[in-house]
Amino acid sequence: MTFEPEVRERLERDAKQIIGRYPKPRSALLPLLHLVQSEEGHVSQDGIEFCAEQLGITPAQVTGVSTFYTQYKHEPVGEFHVGVCINTLCAVMGGDQIWNELTEHTGVGHDEATPDGKVSLERIECNAACDFAPVMMVNWEFFDNMTPEKAKQLVDDLRSGKEVLPSRGPNKLCSWKDASRVLAGFPDGRAHEGVQAGPESLRGLELAKQRGWQAPSADTGGAAPEEPVRPGEITDPPPNEPGKPIGGDVKPGSQEGRNQ
Incomplete structure (x- = not known):
């Protein structure tokens, strides 16, 4: 199956705009993959061949890139693609339990x-939102401080057509295809809607303001003033002495001290 003429014409027009943003055409491959994914909901063989034709490279080269990045799907996914972070912090905060209960609740597994x-569901290694763990995403929008019960209610609401609002970001969820088009470089005009950064993400900035901390000056090379450590506060360990391995004096090639 190939793209219908009107679809191909539209894709070629968008592809030309994307390629024009880069000094070398091949640099446009990642957004082009998002573009074809926005059309079919996944990267099909037709999409791979289209990207190769537009950039003057082989389908094998396109496939090598598209199969490396997990954001590109090679089988159809749902209108709402739900990601559950199972990386270290989210996992210990409940991410593994959320995943286990959600797969049992929906009857589907990873990328199904x-x-x-x-x-559709996906196990995600990191959502880059550790201060809100455990975190989930729907079409790459954040859902913070989740629990198994909240996760199951979320997918039930999505399947029933109820309006669902992300914890941060736009005031309405877009579809998977629309999200892919945004990632291709065609903004939907909603980037500044909703909460941009939650209180947890801004605590360090607020603390710096309260204590008058400033970054060192790049012009003078001066260091920012240090505040005395209060009793009970933990400081970083002293840096390792230059020229010495972390484990101390060990023979080259030795495993001694590796786990110290």
């Missing part, structure tokens, strides 16, 4: 979609 095509 429910029979109605509404929801």
Whole structure:
């Protein structure tokens, strides 16, 4: 199956705009993959061949890139693609339990979609939002401080058509295809909606303001003033002495001290 003429014409027009943003055409491969994914919901063989034609490279080269990055799907996913972070902090805060209960609740596993095509699930290694752990995402929008109960209610609401609002970001969820088009470089005009950064992310900045901390001056090379450590506060260990391995004096090639 190939793209219909009107679809191909539209894709070629968008591809030309994307490629024009880069000094070398091949640099446009990542957004082009998002573009074809926004059309079909996944990167099909037709999409791979389209990208190769537009950039003057081989389908094998496109495939090598598209299979490396997990944001590109090679099988259809749901209208709402739900990611559950199972990396270290989210896992110990409940991410593993959320994943286990959610897969049992929906009957689908990693990169699989429910029979109605509404929801698909993905195990994500990190959502880059550790201060809100455990975190989930729907079409790359954040859902913070989740629990198994909240996660199951979320997918039930998505499948039933209820309006669902992310914890931060836009005031409404877009579809998986629309999210892919935004990632291709075509903004939907909603980047400044909703909460941009939660209180947890801003605590360090607020603390610096309260204590008058400033970054060292790049011009003078001067260091920012240090505040005395209060009793009970933990300081960083002293840096390792230059020229010495972390484990102390060990023979080259020795495993001694590796786990110290």
